[in-house]
Amino acid sequence: MTVPSEMTLVNLAKPGGPEMLALGRGPVPAPRTGEILIKVEAAGVNRPDVQQRKGLYPPPPDASPILGLEVAGTVAALGDGVEAWAIGDEVCGLANGGGYAEYCVIPALQCLPWPEGYDATRAAALPETYFTVWANAFGHGALASGETILIHGGTSGIGVTAIKLARAFGATVYATAGSDEKCEACKRLGAHEAINYRSQDFAAEIARLTGKRGVNVVLDMVGGDYTSRNVASLAFGGRLVVIGFMGGGKSDAIDLTRIATRRLVITGSTMRPRTAAEKGAIAAELREKVWPLLAKGECGPEIFETFPLGEAAAAHALMEESRHIGKIMLAVA
Structure with missing residues (x-):
């Protein structure tokens, strides 16, 4: 050539x-x-x-x-x-x-x-989304078959990949999106339920949907004020995986007592x-x-x-x- x-x-x-x-x-x-x-x-x-x-x-x-x-x-x-x-x-x-x-x-x-x-x-x-989702949801987040995951930005490139891979490997998926139309798209793509973050409090909805148990993994590309609600949405031994900062790179309102008593892990990475x-x-x-x-x-x-x-x-x-x-x-x- x-x-x-x-x-x-x-x-x-x-x-x-x-x-x-x-x-x-x-x-x-x-x-x-x-x-x-x-x-x-x-x-x-x-x-x-x-x-x-x-x-x-x-x-x-x-x-x-x-x-x-x-x-x-x-x-x-x-x-x-x-x-x-x-x-x-x-x-x-x-x-x-x-x-x-x-x-x-x-x-x-x-x-x-x-x-x-x-x-x-x-x-x-x-490459970009599959490398990112695999390394973070399945690597750092250790998502396993039979577990539950909350995916923010469910209709983004990352979100779509995360929904599909999580379902393919046996997880139950919850997703957030910014409109009812996008929430329906998340469910069409494989999410068990989708939450309109503009009209619903996703932490309250996760508590309702899981019987207050929470999810095993949260995959978050937002950061900022999502962080405290992400922590509140985690089940015992849950993992919060941060991969982006669209809502800001800092958060002060984290319940450290919840992290310790429920053995939570906060991790993340960039590719x-x-x-x-x-x-x-x-x-x-x-x-x-x-x-x-x-x-x-x-x-x-x-x-x-x-x-x-x-x-x-x-x-x-x-x-x-x-x-x-x-x-x-x-x-x-």
Whole structure:
């Protein structure tokens, strides 16, 4: 495969609104040791991209400044030491940056094959949310079959993935969403019950729905004033897993007595700072435990809308409107 010296990409002129995104040209990156170069066919749009665009989520020092954390396409070049992939393989991967472009470099360990029956768009919709949910709900949260989980933001990309995976692995799911329509969507996707957080107190509803027992796991991307209600919603030995801070990164009103007497765990993580080895371990677990389900047509992504690469600004505007149910994607090739 012949690799050109330049490519089309999405430039961020300066931190700001979606209008700061526009097509540009730049050099094709060269894969370093342990990396592969992917000729990108599709890329996912995620909340961290929006935060980076606003100047609130800077990339790691060694990562591409181009937005984009997940892609799918074909392997165009191999860095030294890469033996697991060959030129022309169809792969999807969790990028450290650089996804909004015709070519993207990703550590080989962070890549997976397209699930059987998937095209590039569906494959590109997998890495960011499936890595995140698997590492947090099933890793840090230790969600097990027969347990219960409360998932905030049930119609977001993360929320949809969490609902589907939790159900697939035998958990009972409760979700929150911002409208009755979105609550119905959560139930259609597999939630046992859904709570409209604009009109209902989710902690009171969880108490009612569980007979005051609470849930085993809360997966929270909101933070802020949700934290005390999350703690109140946990069953004995429950785990609160924090993965985002849309409502703020601090909370003062936590009942420490409840944490101690009910043996609760508060934990959480972000994905981007993890090492390639750590992300590779997650990829290996997904390939073993989740990819066979995807190949059977189970627990796959929901694609809400796909935009051409040149309309990345419109894709970001849609995400900020929060009208979507599932994933927003970019068609690159």
